[in-house]
Amino acid sequence: xxxxxxxxxxxxxxxxxxxxxxxxxxxxxxxxxxxxxxxxxxxxxxxxxxxxxxxxxxxxxxxxxxxxxxxxxxxxxxxxxxxxxxxxxxxxxxxxxxxxxxxxxxxxxxxxxxxxxxxxxxxxxxxxxxxxxxxxxxxxxxxxxxxxxxxxxxxxxxxxxxxxxxxxxxxxxxxxxxxxxxxxxxxxxxxxxxxxxxxxx
Numbered sequence: 568x569x570x571x572x573x574x575x576x577x578x579x580x581x582x583x584x585x586x587x588x589x590x591x592x593x594x595x596x597x598x599x600x601x602x603x604x605x606x607x608x609x610x611x612x613x614x615x616x617x618x619x620x621x622x623x624x625x626x627x628x629x630x631x632x633x634x635x636x637x638x639x640x641x642x643x644x645x646x647x648x649x650x651x652x653x654x655x656x657x658x659x660x661x662x663x664x665x666x667x668x669x670x671x672x673x674x675x676x677x678x679x680x681x682x683x684x685x686x687x688x689x690x691x692x693x694x695x696x697x698x699x700x701x702x703x704x705x706x707x708x709x710x711x712x713x714x715x716x717x718x719x720x721x722x723x724x725x726x727x728x729x730x731x732x733x734x735x736x737x738x739x740x741x742x743x744x745x746x747x748x749x750x751x752x753x754x755x756x757x758x759x760x761x762x763x764x765x766x767x768x
Contacts, residue, residue, distance in 0.1 A: 569653045570667035570702055573632045581691045583684065586635040586649065589628040593636055596645035597621050600676035609713045610674050611735035637675065637688050647675035649688055651696065654706050662757040668704035669696065673719075680715060686722040693723060697750045704750060708733065710743040720746050729764040 579586040589597075598621040600606060607614045615621045628634045628648070637647035654670035657663070671692065675685045689707075696702045707725050709716035710733065725746035733743050747767065749755045759765050 568663060568665070568667060569657055570669055570700070572651050572669055572700070574635065574651075575632070577695070579635070579691050579695050580640075581687050583640055584688055584691070585638040585640055586688060586691060587638060588632065589625060589634060589636045589645075589648070591625065591629065593645045594618065594621055594625055597625055597636075597648075600646060600678075601674070603677050606674060606677050608737070609710075609716065610672065611710065611733070611737060611741070613737050635688075635692065637673075637684070639679075639684075646679050647673065647685070647688070649673045649692055651692070659761065661760045663704065666703040666755060666757075668702055668706065671705055671707040673716075685715075685719045689719060689723045693748065697752065702750060703753055703755055705748045706745055707748070708743055708745040710735075710741040712741070713743075717744070724748050726768075727766045729761075730766050731764055 574588045576588060598615060598618050601615040601621055604614050633652065634648050634650040636645045637649055638644065639646050650672040652670045652672050654660075654668065671689065673685055673689060693705065696705060706728065707720050708731075709720060725748045727744050728747035729745045731743060731745055732740050734740055744766075759767065
């Protein structure tokens with residue numbers, strides 16, 4: 568089942584990064600990376616064509632209070648986002664009944680791709696969610712064409728869980744993989760539903 572979750576002002580730090588709640592003053596940094604063609608599209612949403620769209624989404628980030636801003640320590644600049652989202656199909660994925668989890672979603676400025684930054688951020692948030700928030704599992708997906716996201720998830724310990732065709736916010740349907748990570752500090756035993764999409768080993 569989906570765990571209740573709010574950032575409530577939480578900050579997580581790593582060697583290179585500060586992960587913190589978004590603020591209205593982040594709009595210029597947010598627009599700078601979200602307006603680059605190809606950044607949002609890798610995650611299934613269209614890059615921002617104007618700052619009004621960025622402002623609308625930024626206000627949602629702040630009000631929903633479940634998305635970390637990824638800040639580069641060296642510059643203080645926001646270079647991406649990492650959301651602790653509700654996973655979908657909660658009623659159909661009966662294996663998670665009685666267990667608490669969420670879904671991770673992330674985006675990084677194109678200038679910082681290939682530097683290990685996203686894996687650094689995701690690993691830190693995983694530790695926070697498992698050790699401090701006591702979650703039992705996390706899921707995280709990627710479209711088949713997004714090999715960068717696939718590699719990040721592999722580096723962070725996620726394993727292929729289901730092969731699905733997923734709806735994007737652009738209105739297309741794309742084949743992809745939903746990955747699963749179980750809290751290693753717990754004895755979690757799942758009885759899987761829907762074997763037609765299952766690839767967990």
